[in-house]
Amino acid sequence: MMMKRSSKEVEKNNDNSLQCLIEDGAATPFSTNKGELYCTISTSGINKNYLLSSDSFRVAFKSTYKKYTGKIITDNQFQYMLNEMEVIAFDNKLPYMLSNRICKHDNAIIYDMSEADNLCVKIKDGTCKIEETPKMLFRRTNIQADQVKPDFSVDETSLSKMLKKHLNIPGKKLRDLYAVWLASCFFPDIQHMILAVYGEKGSSKSTLLQRTVQIIDPVIKGAELNSIPKKSDLELRLDASLVCAFDNISSRQLKYISDLFCQSVTGSVAVKKKLYENTDLITTDLKSIVLLNGTELVISRSDLMERAILVPMKKLSPENIRNENEMEAVFRKALPRILGACLKIVAIASNDTVPITTGHKTRIASFYDTAIRVGRAMGFEDEYTDKLLIMNGKRGNRETLKNDVIVDCLLILLNGKQEYKNSMTNFFNELKEIAKSYNISLSEFPSIPNKLRAKLDRVQSNLKEEYGITYSVHNIGRYREIRIIQNMETDSIENS
Known part of the structure; x- marks a missing residue:
């Protein structure tokens, strides 16, 4: 909780007003390991972290300053204090980044629950406890909403x-x-x-x-x-x-x-x-x-x-x-x-x-x-x-694989064969002939055989897991040869 000083005490030396706010915990400048400059504003037991460069921080700080001193800070005074807070934040560097809603901290999982009540769920050693949210852990956006209080009596x-x-x-x-x-x-x-x-x-x-x-x-x-x-x-x-x-x-x-x-x-x-x-x-x-x-x-x-x-x-x-x-x-x-x-x-x-x-x-x-x-x-x-x-x-x-025309034609070409071997050019032409005979659209076919390999590579792992199909391409003299092996024992999704 912030300890409010009297306005007279603060007014004795206006240059120390920022120091008073920091000493009493009303403002805590810090930076993350990414170099982002933040400040925690604490009001009525509620902690909220703001980027120092944001408009929301400017308004929040001015509001806190007024509540704390009873005076409205001018733009010039705010800019002077902001410059000082940037230096303090730079020197007060945390070894982590701020998190969105949930983080791991001190060997516990912390779930940020409520900004209005400054509450979180702390999960540690197999238990869940609702506690006050620690400072300098979370960043809250203007679209985030408070979470409901969890019911831990449930099975x-x-x-x-x-x-x-x-x-x-x-x-x-x-x-x-x-x-x-x-x-x-x-x-x-x-x-x-x-x-x-x-x-x-x-x-x-x-x-x-x-x-x-x-x-x-x-x-x-x-x-x-x-x-x-x-x-x-x-x-x-x-x-x-x-x-x-x-x-x-x-x-x-x-x-x-x-x-x-x-x-x-x-x-x-x-x-x-x-x-x-x-x-x-x-x-x-x-x-x-x-x-x-x-x-x-x-x-x-x-x-x-x-x-x-x-x-x-x-x-x-x-x-x-x-x-x-x-x-x-x-x-x-x-x-x-x-x-x-x-x-x-x-x-x-x-x-x-x-x-x-x-x-x-x-x-x-x-x-x-x-x-x-x-x-x-x-x-x-x-x-x-x-x-x-x-x-x-x-x-x-x-x-x-469902809508891949190359795969459709490949399965028809293999038709239960355990091995297929041919040049890439002949392989390409055979697939196109199959597509024509089965009225399969050629719009998704590669334009030349050299591009067929890239099409196959995109679904290589899927072909292996679903149909037990593996292939290799080698340079044989003046042409490239593709060798396709199908493991007939591999289960398809229908069988599984």
Whole structure:
């Protein structure tokens, strides 16, 4: 709590007013390990971190100064104090960055819950406790909303069952997979898989994304879903939000920003000039939990598909359609229990030290390990959670290959053969002849044989996992030879 000095005491030496504010904890300038200059403003027990360069800090500081001294600070006085605060902040450097909503600090997971009450959930040693939010941990944007108080009396193993009442996810296995993914989103130090939702109109895709945002990182009403912005704005969104949800996007929109979404999973930074008139560089962290939806699965690139949890949706039947306001009210009532279950699962899973022996079946190893431990906390056997992830991977393979005309023609060409060998030119011509005879469009065919290899390379891992097909290309004299091997014992997704 800030200890307010009398106005006379401050007025004795106006030059020391900033020092008084800092000594009493009303203002705490600091910088992050990225070099960003911040100041924590503490008012009535509420701590909020502001960038020193922001307009919101200028207003917040002037308001605090008036409450503290009883006087309004002039722009000249503020600029003088700002210069001093920048020096103090530069010297008071933290060894970490500020986080969005959730972070790991002093061997505990801290979930920022309420700005109004300055409360958080601290998860440590297998327990969840509601405590006062520490200073200098989180940055809060103007669209963030306070989270509801979690209900820790809930049975954490009932999470998937609770979600069934509020989300139109078809089938128990798919719902269990979503529940595992959802709880994993509360781990701040792992790679988070993209949630890709797809299905026909009227299947509650947007509702699923909205409620996912409300569970993990609530924002003001109407700000849950967004359209895809231009690349520079998207980088800022990925840096400023724990969760970014994009509604009704198309594969054409995703084509030019797939790399950014890949980077948002593995974690990366974008480096650019701070201003055109100088050479200072700033970094933007491309790390966020990305949610996508569309009438069709918009992900086509295999590298992005491997980083996604796929949720195909089915259209609601007429008898299951309800009034949106009534459904929202029912969900809001259940939200404390859903959140409580998620956080209890995190507490149990983060305290789990039993080795994982099922093996890594996904490309994102840190997510896989977390998913197995989350599954244990939910009452699942390791093998069951492992099968859920394998099922997701096979669905990704199928979706990647489904509309690929080259793959269609290749499967017809092999027709059960275990080995095929030919020059790349003859191979290319045979595929084109097959396409013509089966009335398959040639618009997606490469123009020349040399470009066929690049087309195959994009789906190489999918062909191997789905159909047991591997290939190699070698220079034989004056031509290039392709050799294709098909392992007939490999299961397809239909068999699995």
